[in-house]
Amino acid sequence: MDLAKDFFDEWASFYDANYEDQEIGDVEFYVDLAAETDGPVLEVGCGTGRIYLELLRAGVDADGIDISAEMLDVLEQKADEAGLTPSVRQADMTDFVTSREYDLIIVPFRTFLHNVTVAEQKAALRQFRETLAPDGRLALNFFVPSFDMISQSYGEPQTRSVTYQGEEYIVTNISRLVDEVAQTVETERTIEYDGDVVRQATFQLALLSKSEFELLLETTGWSDWTGYGGFDRQPLKDGAEEMVWVAEK
Known part of the structure; x- marks a missing residue:
């Protein structure tokens, strides 16, 4: 993940300017999912807070991790300006320690794809599963390879x-x-x-197909999952541009 860390450290100050017109429905999807969750929520790859700060505004008990300290610096500055109190820290999604069990883990905006090897992908999925409460869920999205x-x-x-x-x-x-x-x-x-x-x-x-990701979920111990063809939860079928997954521990 060092390449991802170096990239986001370098890119942090320009990140929001580049993605200010990012409107694909993901913010509403993740905030709604988190708001209906009874327990705490963890956002993996919270970055500059595009989704994380909206979780706080919605009253969600949310923590965040990101591999880039520079991105988190931007998030904390934005939170301070908005009068919000974030609970975020620098960590690698494949190997992190937490004192809490989460009812929901979200990994938005294709962050999971920065795990470019099967070993990294399995390590991340196992880490997410271990960090969840017994009935916890994982939600994430990434693009359909075109x-x-x-x-x-x-x-x-x-x-x-x-x-x-x-x-x-x-x-x-x-x-x-x-x-x-x-x-x-x-x-x-x-x-x-x-x-x-x-x-x-x-x-x-990494480019991941539906069958590859299902195999990753199966081999890392997840009990059930659903893949959607977008944030409106339409069926995942040919022609979809985004895969949205919700998996149960």
């Missing part, structure tokens, strides 16, 4: 402008399939201001 997108856009620069502290920056992403056997994608993200590169970092994600 081979049309891979063939059409991978290797080509994808550029957009973002506004940060009143100034316009250019963000360029270049994604490549770096390991066809392991199905690993690498994305290089560059931020430019007035023609100069001010940030550059790289991260990797």
Whole structure:
């Protein structure tokens, strides 16, 4: 997970500016799921608090972990400005210690895919299961691998402008399939201001199919699970762009 930590440490100050128009229904989904949970909730990969701070605003008893201290610094500053009291700390999702049992663990916004090896994926799922209360649930989401997108856009620069502290920056992403056997994608993200590169970092994600993730759940001891084709809980079938999973311990 060191590559993910390095990326988010480098990217933290620009993260919110890049994702301020992120509206895919995930915030409402996770907040509603947490609000109907009787016990405490843990968000894994809470980042700068896009979802975590909404949990606090909804009155949810929520803790958070993230691999990047820089991202957590941004979250805590935003919480202070909003008059909220966060309970977050730096930790790796594959190996962390907690003094609480949680009734719900959420892993939003494709964070699970930063586990690029089977060993990491199994370690994370086992860790989540051990951290849950006896009847606890796990909820997470990640994209459906699109081979049309891979063939059409991978290797080509994808550029957009973002506004940060009143100034316009250019963000360029270049994604490549770096390991066809392991199905690993690498994305290089560059931020430019007035023609100069001010940030550059790289991260990797695993491509996971429905059957692969179900096998991971089965081999790490989960009792039952449901996969949805989006945050509206439509059936997971061909044509879906997002896989949303709810698993029971």
